[in-house]
Amino acid sequence: MCRGLESLPTLCLEWAKELRAHFGNIRHKQELCHFHRTSKQMMASDEPLKWRESFQDLLSNKHGLCAFSAFLVSEYSAENMAFYLACEDYINTKSSSKLPAKARKIYDEFIGSEAPREVNLDHETKNVTKKNLEHPTHSCFDLARSKIYSLMEKDCYPRFLKSAAYKDLSRQLAG
Structure with a gap:
């Protein structure tokens, strides 16, 4: 779903909104399940671990930005x-x-x-x-x-790193 970097923000936000509309108000893990499956083949296994290093590292990575944007939609922010x-x-x-x-x-x-x-x-x-x-x-x-x-950085990013969606994605790519 998240293809080119130039169209990443619009695509990810639209995709995340579609997920929320499709699945309703469900847990973060379920909202990001499609992202997990499609991104697993596209990103390096250590990529999500690098997102922990800094908020800027997360935002500068196209998959990180997409995952975080989807998380923010699930948080209504x-x-x-x-x-x-x-x-x-x-x-x-x-x-x-x-x-x-x-x-x-x-x-x-x-x-x-x-x-x-x-x-x-x-x-x-x-x-x-x-x-x-x-x-x-x-x-x-x-x-x-x-x-x-x-x-x-101080509020949403720490919650993202503690979310079931992020933990599951990290675990799936590491294993």
């Missing part, structure tokens, strides 16, 4: 990864003329008061980010992005 990846895309935007529209779209989707996928940010961070939109630069989401990254 997929908006955090979607926001982080949208910011990464924004930072990598070559044309500065595209920044204002992209910035507005990210703000409206994840930060604004009526945001459909609102991320959990404090009032001050939201205000700083809103002010940054007046003159969008590649760094206008840096504060919000770092807060969400930190939230995932």
Whole structure:
């Protein structure tokens, strides 16, 4: 399901949402079972063990990113990864003329008061980010992005490493 790195975020999030819709609200292990089967042939047996080394190692690995994204969907916090990846895309935007529209779209989707996928940010961070939109630069989401990254690293990542899905995947690939 998770093919090319360039389309990985969208594919993984869509796939994880489909899994949740298909299986309903079931345990993490069951939601990630398809990922286990299809990825077993594609990844090295020690790959999931490397994801333990750091959160950045997990995110920089396409299978790790896919597994973690699916986990976040199962935890009902997929908006955090979607926001982080949208910011990464924004930072990598070559044309500065595209920044204002992209910035507005990210703000409206994840930060604004009526945001459909609102991320959990404090009032001050939201205000700083809103002010940054007046003159969008590649760094206008840096504060919000770092807060969400930190939230995932300190909260979601440890839960992922303790999850039955991660443990099963590590065990299956090692054995």
